[in-house]
Amino acid sequence: MSTPDSVRAWAGVLRLHSQVLPLLDREVTAQGGLPLSWYDVLLELASAGGRLRMSELGKRVVLSRTRVSRIVDELAAAGLVQREANPDDGRSSFAVLTPEGRARQRAAAPVYLRGIEQELGRRLSPGSQRALADLLEEALDAG
Amino acid sequence: MSTPDSVRAWAGVLRLHSQVLPLLDREVTAQGGLPLSWYDVLLELASAGGRLRMSELGKRVVLSRTRVSRIVDELAAAGLVQREANPDDGRSSFAVLTPEGRARQRAAAPVYLRGIEQELGRRLSPGSQRALADLLEEALDAG
DNA sequence: ACGAATTACGTGCGTCCGCACACAGTAGGA
DNA sequence: TCCTACTGTGTGCGGACGCACGTAATTCGT
Numbered sequence: 001m002s003t004p005d006s007v008r009a010w011a012g013v014l015r016l017h018s019q020v021l022p023l024l025d026r027e028v029t030a031q032g033g034l035p036l037s038w039y040d041v042l043l044e045l046a047s048a049g050g051r052l053r054m055s056e057l058g059k060r061v062v063l064s065r066t067r068v069s070r071i072v073d074e075l076a077a078a079g080l081v082q083r084e085a086n087p088d089d090g091r092s093s094f095a096v097l098t099p100e101g102r103a104r105q106r107a108a109a110p111v112y113l114r115g116i117e118q119e120l121g122r123r124l125s126p127g128s129q130r131a132l133a134d135l136l137e138e139a140l141d142a143g
Numbered sequence: 144m145s146t147p148d149s150v151r152a153w154a155g156v157l158r159l160h161s162q163v164l165p166l167l168d169r170e171v172t173a174q175g176g177l178p179l180s181w182y183d184v185l186l187e188l189a190s191a192g193g194r195l196r197m198s199e200l201g202k203r204v205v206l207s208r209t210r211v212s213r214i215v216d217e218l219a220a221a222g223l224v225q226r227e228a229n230p231d232d233g234r235s236s237f238a239v240l241t242p243e244g245r246a247r248q249r250a251a252a253p254v255y256l257r258g259i260e261q262e263l264g265r266r267l268s269p270g271s272q273r274a275l276a277d278l279l280e281e282a283l284d285a286g
Numbered sequence: 287a288c289g290a291a292t293t294a295c296g297t298g299c300g301t302c303c304g305c306a307c308a309c310a311g312t313a314g315g316a
Numbered sequence: 317t318c319c320t321a322c323t324g325t326g327t328g329c330g331g332a333c334g335c336a337c338g339t340a341a342t343t344c345g346t
Contacts, residue, residue: 005272006263007256010163012279017160018205019286020153022334037302055324062161064304069326091311091324113150120149123285128278129148135267135275136155142266143162165304180332198294207334212296234294234341 024115033111034104037063037071042080042097042105050097053086057095080104167258176254177247180206180214185223185240185248193240196229200238223247 003011025036033039044060045052054072058065072095075081080101084094097105120129146154168179176182187203188195197215201208215238218224223244227237240248263272 004256004260005269005276006260006267008276009263009267009272009279010259012276012283013156013160013163014205015283016279017156019283020156053324054326062157065324066304066326067302070303073326086324089312089324093325113147116153117147117149120152120282123282124149124152124278126148128281129152131274132278132282133148133151133155135271135278136152136159138271139263139266139275140155140158140162196294197296208295209297209334210332213333216296229294232294232342234339236295 020119023119024112027115027119028111031111033108037067038075038080039105039108039112041068041071041075041095042101043109045081045095045097046102046105050102051084051094053092053094055092075101163262166262167255170258170262171254174254176251180210181218181223182248182251182255184211184214184218184238185244186252188224188238188240189245189248193245194227194237196235196237198235218244 028034028036028039034042040061040063041057044057048056048060052060054069055065057072058068061068063071072081072083075095076083080098082096082098084096086092086094124132171177171179171182177185183204183206184200187200191199191203195203197212198208200215201211204211206214215224215226218238219226223241225239225241227239229235229237267275
């Protein structure tokens with residue numbers, strides 16, 4: 001009774017996620033970084049030019065739209081983003097990166113990059129990392 | 144500014160996890176299956192011969208030891224497992240699969256397997272599935 | 287043999303999270 | 317111009333989750 005490859009793959013995703021995520025979280029918060037959810041939102045905002053509608057942000061980020069709404073509240077309270085009305089559509093609103101938000105994101109980036117690099121570099125050869133990344137992106141594009 | 148492969152890989156794990164897990168959850172519960180956490184515990188118990196110490200169970204399952212303790216409570220209340228003292232060590236206790244628990248696990252298995260097969264089969268070729276599984280297991284073994 | 291350190295486990299508590307719902311705004315047909 | 321369907325958003329609520337701690341049992345050094 002051998003396990004199908006798809007099941008082995010899914011089990012691998014589940015396990016790697018549950019093993020690496022807490023380590024990364026600890027390491028980053030120990031170094032005074034931002035919470036992962038904050039960083040994720042700031043990063044996505046930054047790479048989108050600093051301004052995004054809520055629903056768009058919800059799609060790009062790993063969190064639910066609902067959750068994003070609350071995190072943007074927190075970020076706004078911390079002065080890292082600013083809510084802004086959409087003149088073309090009264091329902092929607094933008095999250096806009098403030099200069100300080102951009103600065104904080106830039107400052108936090110190396111901590112995350114180093115953590116990931118370290119945690120995955122320890123486990124896989126460069127070639128395997130590349131192969132894994134390609135396969136995962138292939139799967140995501142087919143989503 | 145190209146993203147390192149390790150970061151691409153980690154982002155892929157994060158995204159695939161967040162996309163597939165809810166789908167799988169919905170699909171399974173819609174078909175009257177067990178909660179994923181229940182299934183995970185039952186499966187791990189079954190493949191270990193039906194009896195495992197709590198801490199061992201915590202290590203094998205994707206959940207924290209703390210969480211496992213509570214889930215075993217729920218499973219025991221549902222009659223699917225039974226708590227049992229360890230005669231050789233008064234601190235530890237066993238979770239033992241009941242016949243009904245074993246039956247429920249067996250009955251639920253095809254639902255999960257089909258769901259995973261479907262969700263990953265749609266996204267990756269058989270060869271890619273195998274390659275992905277191998278890479279993830281390689282990473283986990285190095286953990 | 288006895289106390290300190292360690293291990294296995296359960297639980298109180300606070301956080302994170304998303305579903306279901308409510309509400310305001312928009313689009314489109316008659 | 318209404319009236320209806322739909323869309324984008326925020327929020328109440330309850331569940332899932334794990335950390336920190338407490339407790340009981342075992343191990344180990346002396």
